[in-house]
Amino acid sequence: MAVDPDLAAITAAQQRTWSDGDFSRVASMINGVAENLAEALQLLPDDRVLDVATGSGNGALAAARRTWVGAVGSDFVPALLERGRERAAAERLDVEFVEADVQNLPFEDASFDVVTSIFGAMFAPDQERTARELLRVVKPGGRIGMANWTPDGGLSQLFVILVKHTGGPPPGTVPPVLWGSEDHVRQLFGDGISELRTERRVSKQVFRSADHYLDFFRTYFGPLKAAFDKVGPEGAPALEADLRAYLEEVNENEHALVLEPDYLQIVATRA
Numbered sequence: 555m556a557v558d559p560d561l562a563a564i565t566a567a568q569q570r571t572w573s574d575g576d577f578s579r580v581a582s583m584i585n586g587v588a589e590n591l592a593e594a595l596q597l598l599p600d601d602r603v604l605d606v607a608t609g610s611g612n613g614a615l616a617a618a619r620r621t622w623v624g625a626v627g628s629d630f631v632p633a634l635l636e637r638g639r640e641r642a643a644a645e646r647l648d649v650e651f652v653e654a655d656v657q658n659l660p661f662e663d664a665s666f667d668v669v670t671s672i673f674g675a676m677f678a679p680d681q682e683r684t685a686r687e688l689l690r691v692v693k694p695g696g697r698i699g700m701a702n703w704t705p706d707g708g709l710s711q712l713f714v715i716l717v718k719h720t721g722g723p724p725p726g727t728v729p730p731v732l733w734g735s736e737d738h739v740r741q742l743f744g745d746g747i748s749e750l751r752t753e754r755r756v757s758k759q760v761f762r763s764a765d766h767y768l769d770f771f772r773t774y775f776g777p778l779k780a781a782f783d784k785v786g787p788e789g790a791p792a793l794e795a796d797l798r799a800y801l802e803e804v805n806e807n808e809h810a811l812v813l814e815p816d817y818l819q820i821v822a823t824r825a
């Protein structure tokens with residue numbers, strides 16, 4: 555029997571998880587993904603761009619570098635928005651940071667030329683509502699650009715390990731990595747879009763070793779920090795062993811830990 559998930563409670567729990575640690579430290583490793591997406595979208599001066607689930611602003615800053623007009627970044631973690639404001643100030647870029655849940659955006663219909671999300675909107679539990687919100691705030695003929703981890707591409711295994719040890723996912727929800735499947739994205743956007751272009755790309759993260767990775771991610775990456783908190787001292791060795799085995803399996807470099815997880819880059823045109 556299908557379970558009706560309590561989406562508000564799940565969203566609130568996720569907000570606490572992403573508030574833990576400091577994702578801005580991880581975000582600097584995926585800045586290239588935001589730059590690639592901005593290039594794929596061929597952003598031009600005066601395009602009004604909103605980057606949702608912006609974290610510390612990678613997508614919003616990439617937009618502001620090209621559009622010469624204020625970009626907007628929204629996220630539900632105030633501390634990450636504050637990091638974004640610091641970055642925008644340091645680069646003298648015009649970005650407004652707004653606190654918002656991607657499932658309930660505080661923007662008028664058709665108020666942006668382009669809406670982007672980099673490994674962000676994919677995590678909201680209500681995927682249909684998220685897709686509707688992205689479509690709602692973009693103008694007809696405007697574009698939605700996303701970068702989403704794929705269901706079969708490296709990082710999905712990390713999420714499987716977290717779920718195995720923490721007892722998730724919440725009943726009735728669908729895995730976030732389905733946003734990395736072209737068929738699923740077509741289903742979610744339905745006849746709200748007139749065109750969909752996708753490209754499978756590779757991101758890159760470089761660490762000295764598995765120890766270095768684990769130490770860094772346990773400190774700064776909320777979902778991993780929360781998983782270790784949840785399993786407690788008794789469960790930590792088993793979780794760490796699974797993570798270490800995964801890292802060693804995917805690493806092909808003899809001198810360092812080099813991860814190259816696949817993601818799906820999406821450019822959709824609003825019908």
Ligand SMILES: C[S@@+](CC[C@H](N)C(=O)[O-])C[C@H]1O[C@@H](n2cnc3c(N)ncnc32)[C@H](O)[C@@H]1O
Binds near residue numbers: 584612629657672
């Ligand atoms: C993996 S991080 C990516 C952040 C950013 N897009 C980047 O490229 O660095 C996921 C982000 O999604 C945000 N997020 C997750 N669910 C959200 C929701 N329902 N509404 C708003 N933000 C959300 C988190 O707070 C976090 O900043």
